[in-house]
Amino acid sequence: MRRIVEALEEKRALARLGGGQHRIDAQHKRGKLTARERIEVLFDPNSFEEWDMFVEHRCIDFGMEATQIPGDGVVTGYGTVNGRPVFVHSQDFTVFGGSLSESHAEKICKVMDAALKIGAPVVGINDSGGARIQEGVASLGGYGDVFVRNVDSSGVIPQISVIMGPCAGGAVYSPALTDFIVMVKEESHMFVTGPDVVKTVTHEEIDQEGLGGASVHTTKSGVADLAFDNDVEALLYVRRLLNFLPSSNRTPPPVRPSFDSIDRIEPSLDTLIPENPNTPYDMKELILKVVDEGLFFELKPDYAGNILTGFGRINGQTVGVVGNQPTVLAGCLDIDASIKAARFVRFCDCFNIPILTFVDVPGFLPGVNQEHGGIIRHGAKLLFAFTEASVPKITVITRKAYGGAYDVMGSKHMRADVNFAWPTAEVAVMGAKGAVEILYRSDLGDKQKIAEHTESYKAKFANPFAAGRRGFIDDVIHPHSTRRRICKALTMLRNKQVELPKRKHPNLPL
Ligand code: HXC
Numbered sequence: 001m002r003r004i005v006e007a008l009e010e011k012r013a014l015a016r017l018g019g020g021q022h023r024i025d026a027q028h029k030r031g032k033l034t035a036r037e038r039i040e041v042l043f044d045p046n047s048f049e050e051w052d053m054f055v056e057h058r059c060i061d062f063g064m065e066a067t068q069i070p071g072d073g074v075v076t077g078y079g080t081v082n083g084r085p086v087f088v089h090s091q092d093f094t095v096f097g098g099s100l101s102e103s104h105a106e107k108i109c110k111v112m113d114a115a116l117k118i119g120a121p122v123v124g125i126n127d128s129g130g131a132r133i134q135e136g137v138a139s140l141g142g143y144g145d146v147f148v149r150n151v152d153s154s155g156v157i158p159q160i161s162v163i164m165g166p167c168a169g170g171a172v173y174s175p176a177l178t179d180f181i182v183m184v185k186e187e188s189h190m191f192v193t194g195p196d197v198v199k200t201v202t203h204e205e206i207d208q209e210g211l212g213g214a215s216v217h218t219t220k221s222g223v224a225d226l227a228f229d230n231d232v233e234a235l236l237y238v239r240r241l242l243n244f245l246p247s248s249n250r251t252p253p254p255v256r257p258s259f260d261s262i263d264r265i266e267p268s269l270d271t272l273i274p275e276n277p278n279t280p281y282d283m284k285e286l287i288l289k290v291v292d293e294g295l296f297f298e299l300k301p302d303y304a305g306n307i308l309t310g311f312g313r314i315n316g317q318t319v320g321v322v323g324n325q326p327t328v329l330a331g332c333l334d335i336d337a338s339i340k341a342a343r344f345v346r347f348c349d350c351f352n353i354p355i356l357t358f359v360d361v362p363g364f365l366p367g368v369n370q371e372h373g374g375i376i377r378h379g380a381k382l383l384f385a386f387t388e389a390s391v392p393k394i395t396v397i398t399r400k401a402y403g404g405a406y407d408v409m410g411s412k413h414m415r416a417d418v419n420f421a422w423p424t425a426e427v428a429v430m431g432a433k434g435a436v437e438i439l440y441r442s443d444l445g446d447k448q449k450i451a452e453h454t455e456s457y458k459a460k461f462a463n464p465f466a467a468g469r470r471g472f473i474d475d476v477i478h479p480h481s482t483r484r485r486i487c488k489a490l491t492m493l494r495n496k497q498v499e500l501p502k503r504k505h506p507n508l509p510l
Helices: 002-016 021-029 035-042 102-118 137-153 169-176 195-202 208-212 214-219 231-244 267-271 283-290 335-350 368-373 375-388 403-408 432-439 447-461 465-469 479-492
Strands: 049-051 074-081 084-091 122-126 159-163 166-168 180-184 189-191 226-228 297-299 307-314 317-324 355-361 393-402 418-421 426-428
Touching (some): 035 074, 035 122, 035 231, 049 102, 074 102, 074 231, 084 102, 102 137, 137 169, 166 169, 169 189, 180 214, 180 231, 189 208, 195 208, 208 214, 214 226, 226 231, 267 283, 267 479, 283 355, 283 479, 307 335, 307 355, 317 335, 335 355, 335 375, 355 403, 368 375, 375 403
Parallel strands (some): 122 159, 159 180, 166 189, 180 226, 317 355, 355 393, 393 418
Antiparallel strands (some): 297 307, 307 317
16 A cells, blocks of 8 residues: 555656756746746645646657656646635646647646636636647647637636746637736747747747737737736736635625725825816826725736726725826827726626726827727727626716716716716816817907806816716715715615616627
């Protein structure tokens, strides 16, 4: 018996060695952790239970039958993050470059199936040369099986992808189907076709970093949410992200005890809005002063900075925060901002996370690029997302809420539940200057008259009361009381239920 047990331990030790010590050393030399070390950082200590450690590939081509490495290039199983179960698949670059074989895909699918059945998030750690070349179409089939599960899991369990090495070709589409993508600077790259193919086809010369490095995807393409300096920072971030999320759409998001009083007032907010309506101020300051303990977990901070998205807590309960940012493009909605916020709002709605919207929006960004780029189509995504969201929705207008953008940004018309405005709010079709120039074109040469018209327009529309008179605003509130009013509204909305029309699914303008 003892010998049998020892043999088991030997087999385990062999599997844990992956592609061998020299490849582990090479991984470390590049500043990367191994697949198993990453799992150790992600999970609570000693909570990881590994599955399928002894799975091997079934390839008999190119001499592959002679090379068997137990586990076949991916470590899978489950553990806990702050006590809640989470499933993981972590590709092992030391084994055939982490490439995906049929067996490797089966292991990933097994944990994805279990996570869906149980209702627990999946974290996928990607570090792979892509399809196992020796297996050909069997490998492509494996990717297909993973994609199907990504789609089936969407909106049911949170899915997070962590890119910690190469992720190229069709392999990028599994992360792309998940809810959040985290990258590691310099070490991770994502592209559909690599630099060599790009050079052949388009004659553009670019290296991997310039084509699909972390900075590209967190600032230009919007593919990734955040990038970190190393594996440990990225994985600790994922732990924090998971703390905001429910395990599935069947369970509410976790409530964390808060020592921040729900009655806390913030006198400094009474002077946040500058005298000059064209002077920017930082919307993040308002968000930080409203959420519990000033903790705002921002997503995509370096992409479409004209809109802020992220998680916070109010009275211990997770909320999704969306806010126009006047310091970037005056807070206008453009294509990127619309897509960024729409995707975030839809995530919150899938997972029963209330949405808190802070509005200071002068409108959609004008311009040929925007029009030709399809701002109509993309802006419609945000409109659609806010409207279809049936979670509790609370909106606070701090300053401008102009035109179509007023409607879009969580207005009463888009079925927001509670709409507040600060006394500094201006709910109107447009700003005074633009309106007067259109309405009084014939007076444009007369400065005195234009000044009078502007003053009269401002008196009539540059305030929240015209909207208040129609019930589009539930109350005009003191800025200092914003947190208190939001806390009360959220508590009131806790049992909100909405009956939506029956249909297969809506046709989101993609
Ligand atoms: C089998 C692979 C492999 C692959 C790497 N290896 N990629 N084995 N299939 N796809 C093996 C290498 O042979 C090597 O084995 C070990 O992994 C490490 O690879 P290196 O090349 O030494 O590492 P490095 O220099 O860091 O380069 C990493 C790399 C490069 C950039 C990923 O290996 C590479 O370009 N690989 C091929 C990438 C590729 O074209 N994949 C197919 C993409 S198409 P030894 O034994 O020497 O250590 C695709 C389609 C998906 O994935 C479709 C989904 C629908």
